[in-house]
Amino acid sequence: MTIAAIYALYLVAFVLLDRASYIFPMAVFNVTPWNPQASLAIALVMFLGQRAIWVVFLALFAAEHLNRGTATDSMTAILVAVVLSLGYAAIAAFLRDRYPVAPALQRREEVVRLVVVITLGSLFTGLIYVSAVALALRHVTGILEAWLRFWIGDTVGVVVTLPLLLMIFDEDRRQQISRLFREKLAILQWGAVAMSLMVVFSLPELQRFKFFYLLFLPLVWIAARSGMAGTAPAMVLLQVGVVIGVHTTGMASLTVFELQTLLLALAITGFFVAVMVDERQRISDDLRRTLKLAAAGEMAAAVTHELKQPLTAMTNYANACKSMVEQLPGGAPPLVTTTLERVSAEARRAGDVVRRLRDLFRGGVPERDRVDLSQLVRQVISVFTERQPGTRIVVEKEGDDFTADIDRLQVELVLRNLLQNAVEATDKDSAAPVIVRLRKGRDTIRIEVNDAGPGIPEARLERIFEPFVTDKPTGMGVGLSMSRTIIEAHGGKLSAESGPGGRFYFTLPCAGTLRK
16 A cells, blocks of 8 residues: 555544544533544554654644534644644654554553553643643633543543554554454454443443443453453444443533543553463463473484484495595596585585584574575575476565575575475466565565465464474474574564465564674
């Protein structure tokens, strides 16, 4: 999607969301109890930078005229748009640069930063907004109440909706949310949320706050079961349900703001429970992975010990055979000499590979060289096609200077494994080649391996990287797991995308950018 299309979509979404949330406005100041459109502005500036401020200003100005034009004139609308656009841009800058928050929201400190920055940012933005409107319209009555309502409305709207917007921009989180929506359990969970809302709003108005705790039950269930990926959409549903309940039951304006305060407490509680569940799962996965790596390291050490002598003997026998045939009358035939040299070279390479894998499982990547990945890819493909005649592999490059600091043998092992999987997945009668694409980013180099096979079902995207998981009748299920370990040890990431067509890709830091 182009930048122009993103801006156009943002303008339409902002104005429509502002119109939908324009309920119970406070006279003169136009303060409403729920402002989710502010999260759109913050998210836009977080991902596109300060260049998007003018679009935020334009959307605010349009919303003032189209949705709130009866209460303000053009000069006041411009003043409001300037104040709010700068305020939202400041919040976005803090969340992106000063107190950075990753879109995946996988850590407690990130959730704390998000809540604190939004709360304080809305507080100061509301103070400037209310003061500017009061000065422009020369109206000071109710200024403190307007400030409080602005603060609560913006804080609730952004805290509830911004986490979901951020996670949608993270590929892993987006896939996780998509999988959760397709689970049968999700129907029960969302039904429980709807039922709790119906119970609360079916009670007399004075008793609703007494039973507001009922909303915690489905939210805690979702948070404990699905973490942030389930809690963020559930909070948006709860907020929408509250708005619908307010519209249909005709609650008083003051009661709405009290309810929003309770909803803010509910959101913060739900997000902290969810992120703790995510952290516990991540720690459990890391521990399980560490135990597997420890076992693999012991196995690699044992295999290295057992193979070292046979591989050394193979090299010596090959060299001895070469010496003997060279002493024959007429000398050694060139083909025999070449074959024996290759046997010796392959035996030495096999020994190096086993030794490097042992080093990987024991202590990471101790040996690194500055390597041109484009040349490395072509060399691996050349050897690969020589061993498997008839294989078609096409290389595409986007950018230049593909140098990286890597262990050459380990990355070669990853490339050969991905190429072998791609060739085996492609129909032998298919004319489509395997495509290897190199892309140069700002700090990383991305290498893709694409084939014309059936691809990987989305539900199996993560499991295929687990040890001993394979679809091949004779496969062991260790190739992709080992490949991911190698790439992560280099500071990169190995991932896959669902079909049709298989697509695996990994990233490596550019030369000189590897973090110590």
